[in-house]
Amino acid sequence: MPHAVRRNSATAVADGLGFGLGLRHQHYQEIADAPGKVDWFEALSENYMAPGGRPLYWLDRLRRDYPVVLHGVSLSIGAVDPLDMSYLAALKALAQRVEPRWMSDHLCFTGHAGVNLHDLLPLPYTEEALAHVVERVQRVQDFLGRRMLLENVSSYVRYSDSQLSEWDFLVAVAERADCDILLDVNNIYVSAFNHEFDARAYLAAIPPARVRQIHLAGHLNCGTHIIDTHDHPVIDNVWSLYGEAIRRFGMVPTMIERDDNIPPYAELLAELDHARHVAAQALSAPAEVAA
Amino acid sequence: MTALARLQAEFRAWMQQAPVAPPDRRTSVEVPGEAIAPDALRARVLDTRKADREILLGVYREAYALRLIEALQTDYPGLLALVGPDDFDTMARAYIAAHPSHHPSVRWFGRDVAAFLAATPPFSDTPAAAEMARFEWALGEAFDAADAEPLTFDDVVALPPDAWTTLRLSFVPSLRRLTLRHQVPQAWLQRDSCEPGDLDVPPAVDPDNPVGRPGVEWLIWRTAPDADTQFRSTEADEAWMLDAARGGMAFPDLCDGLSAFAPAGEETTEAWAAQRAAGLLRAWVDAGCIVAADAT
Ligand SMILES: [Fe+2]
Numbered sequence: 001m002p003h004a005v006r007r008n009s010a011t012a013v014a015d016g017l018g019f020g021l022g023l024r025h026q027h028y029q030e031i032a033d034a035p036g037k038v039d040w041f042e043a044l045s046e047n048y049m050a051p052g053g054r055p056l057y058w059l060d061r062l063r064r065d066y067p068v069v070l071h072g073v074s075l076s077i078g079a080v081d082p083l084d085m086s087y088l089a090a091l092k093a094l095a096q097r098v099e100p101r102w103m104s105d106h107l108c109f110t111g112h113a114g115v116n117l118h119d120l121l122p123l124p125y126t127e128e129a130l131a132h133v134v135e136r137v138q139r140v141q142d143f144l145g146r147r148m149l150l151e152n153v154s155s156y157v158r159y160s161d162s163q164l165s166e167w168d169f170l171v172a173v174a175e176r177a178d179c180d181i182l183l184d185v186n187n188i189y190v191s192a193f194n195h196e197f198d199a200r201a202y203l204a205a206i207p208p209a210r211v212r213q214i215h216l217a218g219h220l221n222c223g224t225h226i227i228d229t230h231d232h233p234v235i236d237n238v239w240s241l242y243g244e245a246i247r248r249f250g251m252v253p254t255m256i257e258r259d260d261n262i263p264p265y266a267e268l269l270a271e272l273d274h275a276r277h278v279a280a281q282a283l284s285a286p287a288e289v290a291a
Numbered sequence: 292m293t294a295l296a297r298l299q300a301e302f303r304a305w306m307q308q309a310p311v312a313p314p315d316r317r318t319s320v321e322v323p324g325e326a327i328a329p330d331a332l333r334a335r336v337l338d339t340r341k342a343d344r345e346i347l348l349g350v351y352r353e354a355y356a357l358r359l360i361e362a363l364q365t366d367y368p369g370l371l372a373l374v375g376p377d378d379f380d381t382m383a384r385a386y387i388a389a390h391p392s393h394h395p396s397v398r399w400f401g402r403d404v405a406a407f408l409a410a411t412p413p414f415s416d417t418p419a420a421a422e423m424a425r426f427e428w429a430l431g432e433a434f435d436a437a438d439a440e441p442l443t444f445d446d447v448v449a450l451p452p453d454a455w456t457t458l459r460l461s462f463v464p465s466l467r468r469l470t471l472r473h474q475v476p477q478a479w480l481q482r483d484s485c486e487p488g489d490l491d492v493p494p495a496v497d498p499d500n501p502v503g504r505p506g507v508e509w510l511i512w513r514t515a516p517d518a519d520t521q522f523r524s525t526e527a528d529e530a531w532m533l534d535a536a537r538g539g540m541a542f543p544d545l546c547d548g549l550s551a552f553a554p555a556g557e558e559t560t561e562a563w564a565a566q567r568a569a570g571l572l573r574a575w576v577d578a579g580c581i582v583a584a585d586a587t
Contacts, residue, residue, distance in 0.1 A: 046396040051464070053435030057516035074395035080296040087395045112303035116392040118358055118400075119351060121302060124335075128295050156347045157336045161294060194347075196339065224342035227350060 017067050017101065019272050019279075020255035028058040030265040035065060037269050042255050043098070045072040049090045059098060067101050069213070070094065071182075074116065075105035075140065077150065078123040078133050081112060088143055095144065102212060104149035104182045107133070107170060122155035125162040125169040130176070137177035149212055150174065151182035154190040154219070154228030166191060167205040174210045181206065183249070184215035185242045186234065190226045199241055208249045216242060216275060217257040231260035233271055239278050246282040254279065301332040305348060307391060309356040311384050316377070359387050359400060366401040366431055369479040370423045375488020382414055398435075402428065419473040419492040426475045429467040429511050430520050436465035438516040441579035447572070454586035458542040460572075461583035465513040465520070468533060470506040472496050476522055514579030521578070528552035529571050542568070 018039030023031075031038070041062060048059050062068070074087060095103060108120040123129045141148055152170055164172070174181050183206065192199035218232030234242075234256065246252070254275055258268060292300070305328055310317060328336075328348050336344040360383040364371055371379045386407050392400045405424035408414040415421070441463060450458070478492040485491075495507045508530035511522045525533070531552070532545050540548070550564035557563045575581050 046398070049396055050398070050435035052438035052516055053465075053513065054517045055435060057438075080293070080299050084395060090395075109299055112299040114393055115303055115307070116395060116397075117303060117306050117355055118392060118397050119306070119355060121299075121351065124295065124298060126294065128293060132295060156350045157344065158339075159298070159335050160337055161335060194339065225339070225347060225350065227354075 016251055017069075017253040018251075019276055020069075020253060021268055021272060022071075022255060022257045022259070023059070023062065023068075024258065024262055025055065025058070026262045027265045027268075028054075028062075031062060034265070038066070038272065040067040040069065040101070040253065040255070042069050042071045042257075043100075045070045045091055045094060045103070046074055048094055048098070056097075063098055068098055070098060070100040070103045072103065072105040073118075073120070074110055076110040076116075077105060077107065077136050077140065078109040078129060079111060080109075080132070081114065083136060083139060085143075088140065092144055095146075102149055102180070103144065103146065104151055104213065106153050107150045107173060108153045120153040122153060122157060122159075123169075124159040125164040125166060127163060130164070130169060130172055133173050134177040137173065137179050141177070141179065147179055149180045149182040151184050151215065152187050152191075153184070154187040154194075154226075156194055156225055156227070158195050165197070165205075166195075167202045171205060171207065171210075174207075180212045181210045182213045182215060183211050183245065183252070184217070185245050186215065186217040186219060186238050187228060189238045189241055190219055190228050193221075193226045200244060203241075203245055203248055206249075211249045211252050214242070214245060214249075214252045214254040215257055216254065229260060230257050234274075239274070242275070243278050243282040246279045247285075251279060251283065297331075298335060301329065301335070302351075305329065305332050306352055306355045307388070309352060309384060309387055311381070311388075313380055314353070356384060356387060359383070359392070359397070362397045363401050363404065367404065367424055367427050369427050369475070369482045369490070370404075370420060372482040372485060372487055372490035373423055373478070373492055374417070374420055378488070382408070382420075385411065385414075404428065419475065422471050422473050422475045423479065423492065426469060426471065426479060426509075426511075429469055430522070433465040433467055433511050433513045433520045436463075436513065439463045439582040441514050442576055442581045442584060444573070444576050447576055447584060450584060450586070454584075455542055457586045459539055459585050459587070460536045460542075460575075460581055461585070462533075462537055462575075462580055463512055463514065463582055465511075466537075466580055467511040468530065469509045469511065470530075471509055472498070472506040476509060476524070510580075512578070512580050518579075528567065532568065532571055533575075542572075 020040040020042055021038050023041040023043045043059055048055050050056060072091060106120045108122060110120060111117050137148065137150070150173060152166065170181065173179065188199050188202050192202065216234045216238065217228070217230045218234050220227045220229045220232065256268060256271055256275065328345055332348065333344060336348060338344045360380060363383045363386070374382065386404060389407060390403045394400065405421050405428055408424055409421035472495055473492045474495045475492055478490055482490060496504045508525045508527065509522055510525055511520060513520045528549055532549055535545055535548055546564045546568045549568050550560040553560035553563045
């Protein structure tokens with residue numbers, strides 16, 4: 001494992017951003033009123049692609065006090081439709097305004113034939129899809145003038161023509177297109193449950209040097225399948241998978257996504273403290289890696 | 292078409308066959324779990340040991356409708372309060388089928404709701420619904436329209452006297468003007484204090500006399516970037532002057548035009564019009580609606 005340089009938590013904070021939250025309008029005022037509880041924020045790019053008004057006002061204001069990263073949902077990097085250059089131009093303009101530490105989107109497609117389905121739809125893990133995505137990531141990175149992070153999505157279906165595992169596909173995209181990875185630990189757990197693969201094997205396949213951010217979130221377990229709803233706290237099994245991820249990848253900047261059933265800010269702060277605790281435990285007990 | 296393109300085409304077609312009713316109001320042919328995904332798509336998706344592929348594909352299709360319905364509920368709380376959840380759901384599903392999203396942000400998905408409701412039976416039988424949608428969309432547009440620094444009254448006082456002969460006004464980009472035949476804004480303020488479906492939106496003008504007053508004129512605008520959106524009704528002369536000013540008419544011509552609205556019996560219509568124009572300008576400045584007064 002040439003990349004597996006283990007870092008202690010003191011240097012990790014200096015290295016990375018620490019522990020963040022998704023920026024949600026319900027919490028704008030509380031964030032301003034209680035500074036310093038969160039190390040950084042992730043803003044959903046599309047929510048701030050408006051001419052003006054309150055969302056941009058708050059983003060402009062909070063980015064003065066916190067590092068911000070931008071997270072998009074409409075890049076549709078795997079779509080066969082042409083890249084949406086007006087979307088990319090708006091994204092680039094937003095990045096010039098916000099100066100995010102980095103920008104991310106998802107390894108998926110979100111629409112077809114000009115219709116935006118507003119969902120993160122899984123790709124078939126084929127050589128054709130791989131070549132297609134790699135070429136588009138390179139063009140997007142050239143246009144934006146920066147390296148992107150691509151995130152693994154939760155999926156409910158698996159295709160009969162997939163030739164690669166999801167993790168091999170993700171790693172191949174990252175290596176060939178030279179992009180980074182936003183590793184969503186909950187999404188690994190969800191997809192592992194739905195498709196009955198080993199979540200730890202997934203983590204073991206990911207090169208640590210590519211992992212620049214981690215997502216955590218809650219989901220809805222329907223018994224026969226899990227739906228990635230982001231409307232519940234993170235579950236214990238995902239916390240332990242997160243501990244494994246930190247042991248393998250080091251203190252990667254971590255944030256909790258909550259998109260629905262938004263709780264009071266204090267509740268998310270408490271959940272984020274738990275993430276700090278799990279990460280610190282993982283880093284102080286590296287021996288468990290072998291267990 | 293390549294395999295990747297075929298899959299995406301099939302997946303989109305499947306998602307867009309969103310059911311016309313929520314799960315608890317579906318007829319037997321629409322019960323989830325019935326084999327309704329096209330064979331070509333079924334052939335490309337695997338069952339798991341725990342779930343049939345139909346259930347799994349259904350997760351995407353149900354979520355597609357629910358996500359867009361939720362976006363419409365966020366944009367149109369007054370419409371929801373007016374028609375109630377069941378009719379709103381029916382309306383939303385019909386709209387989703389007729390107006391798929393073409394924008395990267397779901398923020399813009401609902402932009403055609405008012406026109407859709409006005410033109411599509413049976414929704415067009417309730418004209419207050421289309422008016423409510425028009426009003427709420429305008430509120431949304433004002434909410435995140437471009438920011439601008441409004442002019443203060445001191446700025447206006449500081450204008451040299453000869454500037455007034457050529458003065459043209461510019462307005463905040465958020466400013467919208469609507470003509471409404473129902474008491475939509477008044478009802479909208481009550482949207483949270485009634486059971487969904489019980490919101491009463493009475494006519495604002497005689498509904499049986501379309502050649503009479505066309506409706507009540509309303510202004511919608513936002514001042515500071517983080518300010519709440521405001522609205523108020525206006526008289527016909529103010530609405531006229533506002534439209535003319537936004538069209539670029541100079542201040543003396545606005546005064547001339549206003550004299551047509553002078554009350555009967557007013558002896559010096561010119562003096563009345565000049566005073567009225569100055570009063571309206573003051574009101575707009577005080578409300579933060581004006582961003583520039585240029586004497587060019
Ligand atoms: Fe995520």
